[in-house]
Amino acid sequence: MGGRVNRRAFVGSCSLAAFPGLSPGKATIDVGGLDRSRVLGDAGKFLGKKPVTPAAARSPRSAGGPNDFFSEGDYWWPDPKNPGGPYIRRDGMTNPDNFVEHRNYLMRLSVEVPALAAAWKLTRERRYAAHAAAHLRAWFVTAASRMNPNLQFAQAIHGRSTGRGTGIIDTIHLVEVARAIPVIAESGALSKDELAQIKQWFSMYVEWMTESKNGIEERDARNNHATCWVMQVAAFAEFTGNGKLMNECADRFRSAIVPAQIDPDGSQPLEASRTKPYGYCLFNLEALATLCRIVSANGHDLWGFQTGDGRGVRNAIEYMFPFIADKKKWKHPPDVMYFDEWPMRQEALLFGGLAYGRQDYLDVWRKLPAGSNVDEVVRNYFIRQPVLWI
Structure with a gap:
């Protein structure tokens, strides 16, 4: 058993170290104290679970091989007029018969x-790090079980496409995994060679994201898909030490993401127009804030960026804050599904609260639920361990 971390030192690092320029005493929170019981309770349960990767299951509708990740478009259904033909779209309505095993394995990871x-x-x-390392070996190192470093067959549509750029959003669930890997490596549970192989996997994946047809298609999307593309590239660039890509992510945030997705009043019109406007606005805001958190810690102040007409993440968080604190104030129609499941402990309030010195954000954040057993929530709530981030 290792030594217990000094709580006061941990709290201090949570408050300041991850947010350069933050004034001491402006806004603080004891994340370690708040989350310790939850984290240890969950981790204790996970110690008994063996790794499972995409090699464990295969869909007859997949055009890929045994190590290829496969998923299907959420909102695509059989056509009642042509049951054996191409699927048709029903926005906001998830098809329960889709192949979801690989996505579930990734969410579990x-x-x-x-x-x-x-x-x-x-x-x-060390037992915690050792078990985490076993998962990492299975997913990224061991030849028989490792996932191929691409999403060529993700978000397929029966009768229409074997895989689409929109599928890249499935690997938002690798963002916090990438965050965890250096922490696990610090324990000594991974050898230098294993860590190098894992970094090589992420380097190959981010190369595919930035150079493939599907990757470029997703980069050029206009809504939350574009945000999640940049967020992922930034996260994987940070892990692999790719400064060139980090710079490109900062530039894309300023030139493409903020101008297209945030109105001067802080609203997100592309998300608010969907059939699940509340959930989508929360989801995109999480991605925006996580992107700011990563890139701002690597030499670019995205927290302070604002266009000439006032668009920026600061006012995007300010706009959503009243609706997170009290959902009854929400201005748009309720989501067609899962409206009652939101909000969760939205990390935009945590990251934004520390970046902008907003204690009110932190006070609301700490009162919100930190976990859910609803698959839709698990899929769209992808930053769950603030201890790794601040």
């Missing part, structure tokens, strides 16, 4: 590995 890493960080008990 994203839930368990960061929780185990957070438990090691809080306790220094």
Whole structure:
């Protein structure tokens, strides 16, 4: 058993170290104290679960091989007028008969590995890091089980496409895994060669994201898909030490993401126009704030960026804050599905609260639920271990 982390030192690092320029005493929160019981409870359960990767299941509708990730477009259904023909779209309505095994495996990885890493960080008990390392070997190192470093066959549509650029959003669940890997490596649970192989996997994946037809298609999307593309590239660039890509992410945030997605009043019109406007606005805001958190810690102040007409993440968080604090104030129609499941403990309030010195954001954040058993929520709530971030 390792030594217990000094709580006062941990709280201090949570408040300031990850947010250069933040004035001491402006806004603070004891994330370690708040989350310790939750993290250790979850991590203890995960110690008994073996790794599962895409090699464990295959869909007859997949055009890929045994190590290829496969998923299907959420809102695509059989056509009642042509049951055996191409699927048709029903926006906001998830098809329950889709192949979801690979996505579920990836979500499980994203839930368990960061929780185990957070438990090691809080306790220094090696068993947590060792079990997390077993998952990482299975997914990114071992030839028989590792996932191929692309999403060529993600978000397929029966009768229409074997895989689309929109599928890249499935790997938002690798963002916090990438965050956890250096923490796990610090424990010594990964050898230098294993860590190098994992970094090589992420380097190959981010190369595919930035150079493939599907990757470029997703980069050029206009809504939350574009945000999530940049957020992922930034996260994987940080992990692999790719400064050139980090600079490109900062530039894209300023030139494409903010101007297209945030109105001067802070609203997100592309998300608000969907059939699940509340959930989508929260989801995109999480991605925007996580992107700011990553890139701002690597030499670019995205928190302070604002266009000439006032668009920026600061006012995007300000716009959504009243509706997170009190959903009854929401101005748009309720989501067609899962409206009652939101909000969660939205990390935009945590990251934004520390970046902007807003104690009111932190006070609301700490009162919101930190976990859910609803698949839709798990899929769209992808930053779950703030201990790894601040």
